[in-house]
Amino acid sequence: MPQYKVPLRDIRFLMNEVFDYPSHYKSMPNGVDATPDLVEHILKECARYCEQVLAPLNQKGDQDGCELKDGKVTTPRGFKDAYDQYVAGGWQGLTHPADFGGQGLPISLGMVRAEMMGTANWSFSMYPGLSLGAMNTLQVHASEEQKRTYLTPLTEGRWMGTMCLTEPQCGTDLGQVATKAIPQADGTYKLTGTKIFISAGDHDLTENIVHIVLARLPDAPKGTRGISLFLVPKYLPDGNGGVGPFNHVVCSALEHKMGIRGSATAVLNFEESTGFLVGTVNKGLECMFTFMNTARIGTAVQGVAAAELSYQGALAYSKDRRSMRSLSGAKEPNQVADALHHHADVRRMLLTQKAIAEGGRAMLYSAAMLADKMMVGILKNDEKERLYWDDKLGFFTPILKGVLTELGFECANLGMQVFGGHGYIQEHGMEQIVRDARIATLYEGTTGIQALDLLGRKVLLLTRGKAVREFTSTIMKLCTRNATHRDMYPFIWTLGKLCAQWNWLTTRLMLSARKDRDMIGSAAVDYLMYAGYVSLAYNWALMAEKSFEKLEKGGAETPEFYRAKIQTAEFYFERLLPRAQAHAEGMLSPSKSVMQLPIDHFTFD
């Protein structure tokens, strides 16, 4: 397994230089405590924990996997101890209210923590990650009593939570949810049904697990409008902060998965388990979706994590392994052969990983500022403010989730490729990154679902193209303010053309879709990928802009850091951005070539 080193220099560059988090934090009620000193302390401590505790468990976790025996789930060796350290460090409550034992810091800091933990050990990071999803939902939708009983132990990390949506017959299509919730005389419900693919659904890390469950009342309307949200603890609380009787949430199986094998993916049977309604009857999906954007961005993080970890592994190997001579002449004539990194094609692979990892990180850190503002709306109980920022965030969410998970998987594969045949052997850990990363384009909405969310909903239905006009005018501002900067010219010239093209493509699709009702569906993934490549280009131009500024001002401690940023931006624009044009051409084709072939004619005997 590559030895993970947290890229703190890069993280600081984004937080302190490109996006000016210090000013951003000062502007928020829950950000004033996030002083540069405190943030620096958190970054260092988190990096230490990730490098020294989590990273060494990553490969072992894959080898051990999780085990279900006599009704008990065991996580890989070392996970429990690592989790205890996580709890002792107070990490779970970092961004949750002090009222329930948290530190109340901005949610963007939670994302940075998630990135470090996820890169060090994605399987491990899923346990607290899912719990954060449950905590967020309870924080907004639970009653005060529910919060007192559940949110405090969850925030402290003594208990963990899950999100129970999927059932055997439905994942994306939650209108098919069939788990029953029967009202009881005491105001509680009895839940019966089977949930599958429940991450952290059962384990030995905490004494209790709090399931957030979608279920249907007996008289509920069909489809998505008849789904309610319930809180179903594995053990009922004893009223004194401890646990009482078993609540018949039975883990009947663990899935055998391609990767993330240290993460327990459970089949849970609810057998007349006692549940407590969260929020309003039949409004369960709406409650669940309050934090859909942050949950999806949490998955986008996995793309950057895979790219970063695989990049670090491949880079180290490219310095270590020697093979053949460079085409432009021997570079290390005294050695038996040149190191891999002298070969242009190996550099192409490494730079692709670097461009995606660092560009994707910039996209995440930019979006996290919007999530911070949305959370302020929640803290202030200001629904209008929350929705305003959630809408802004909502435009970027499918781009982040859809594109960064696809490109993260590509980068994980490039890392294997740099290793040649050795990449295919488990020992080096490079193939594990591929297997772990592969889930990211599937869960939290597949790439196809993200694409429909972006083009069908966010761009056309909700804003009739306004979301694109707004983002491209932000990009154009960058172009305008650099109009006289000679070195920025190649970037802004290309970006200017892309802004015009993106709006034009959007309008073309909107018009075509009036007559061609399958146009949106057939164009969506091309549109999503196009949006992703333009967004990456914008973020690389932002980083180049800041780097030129630093170099021109003089006195930078590490000018080579800034030069590397500019050169990586050049690589991105010359070598990866051209892909956007293939997507532009693909998406404009009428849906006919996708829809015309009758399903019975896909194969012939």
Place this chain on the structure above:
Amino acid sequence: MPQYKVPLRDIRFLMNEVFDYPSHYKSMPNGVDATPDLVEHILKECARYCEQVLAPLNQKGDQDGCELKDGKVTTPRGFKDAYDQYVAGGWQGLTHPADFGGQGLPISLGMVRAEMMGTANWSFSMYPGLSLGAMNTLQVHASEEQKRTYLTPLTEGRWMGTMCLTEPQCGTDLGQVATKAIPQADGTYKLTGTKIFISAGDHDLTENIVHIVLARLPDAPKGTRGISLFLVPKYLPDGNGGVGPFNHVVCSALEHKMGIRGSATAVLNFEESTGFLVGTVNKGLECMFTFMNTARIGTAVQGVAAAELSYQGALAYSKDRRSMRSLSGAKEPNQVADALHHHADVRRMLLTQKAIAEGGRAMLYSAAMLADKMMVGILKNDEKERLYWDDKLGFFTPILKGVLTELGFECANLGMQVFGGHGYIQEHGMEQIVRDARIATLYEGTTGIQALDLLGRKVLLLTRGKAVREFTSTIMKLCTRNATHRDMYPFIWTLGKLCAQWNWLTTRLMLSARKDRDMIGSAAVDYLMYAGYVSLAYNWALMAEKSFEKLEKGGAETPEFYRAKIQTAEFYFERLLPRAQAHAEGMLSPSKSVMQLPIDHFTFD
């Protein structure tokens, strides 16, 4: 695991209609026996064996894996029995000379067999596949005595062979091979050294294993010019067709791999093992490379196999699983939701798989005719004829190997994607296809190596662009003969432009490379992929041309088969071929953006 059904209709379409194998066979001395009746019999029998015997072992083979215990290697349950049936069927000798127990049929029939077997169970098919490599090498380079002793049991399948090239310190860079061969007084050699990644390196399928080993004599020149080829049997022959004493070829470990887990990948220690020189001293690499083209095309088959198997699995699931409603209105209003295949994006994925599987198959079947002609040169002992056709084949080899393995992996991933989260679970077998397919871009020369072979060697160094001019003029012939065919117009218009562009790109690169010595290396993979997309386009246009011909003539039994071909060609040209332009743009960038960043500036603390 998807239930594999051999696409016989598609195979017959290519063999009998598009490429007219019957006439091709009639024109060759070893083809006259391959009458349409015999070929049809072979296809059916092979399909039966693959569907009924090999396919059911595919998932089990992955689960069981191979085991090394007390020095003995055990293959997965059922493999030995399946192999015995293979031997009893006489399959191993299908295309090898009757003198040694074979049937002497054209090698293209062997490729069709390899495709069926490889799609049914790639791991299993590697055992006889590697043995064929050893047999080919011996057939051309071994002495008559060596052939009598080894080639007969190999052809009969009683023994198997391997190819031992890779060592811990080198794979691609065979000049670093260090295994020692010490000459003995009796004319034999004692070999000592370690070979890794030896597929079928040890197993329980046959009583003996014949290793073809690269090694170095004590006084040999350094590098690739000092490597000789040896035949090293696991057990020395007893002189009566049976086996005698153990020859100290020790399997010290089996690799733990991402996939192809039913295939034993051995670390072999040669401990003063007796070896017999094959061919001339220090000419080992040349001997090894006689069949490099066919070996690499054998790996290209894996890309088509992965695409086909994953396509079959995803197609079945898309008819079975229901989720959401089609964007153009409910298609199955009486069902709880529409079947997946009604969704445009699912169709986009299925059609991508179909276009790659069927288009890739066409590319293979076209190249196999060149391999047939090369083999005629070998049979006639006509070195000039052999080299002429080997050169022709050599242009297509890197395109087939490089591009079809990359696209096959993409298709395997699309198949998982159609399954959503269920694709990530081992039970359905879709993730196994991804893991198995992943090796194909690594072994037999990575994609980067194929790309350099195409652009650096085959196109620029050996032919100064002539290979491209020849192939594009073949494509232009198709364009010319369809110039007045209205329905072919979209295909030939695009192909005409691509032919001009391909030649222009080649010239541009040739000129740039004079000044920019890393240009070739930095452009190579983009050039390779570009070549692949154009080749696929040509093959789809060929299939469309034949399909129009059949439909226009009337009386076709299954007009819908031909219409499906034309519609898949339309999909390919509209949705996948645009990718070629992204590669065209990427390859023309100077190497600066790839080469300029100093290796120490790839990361910063």
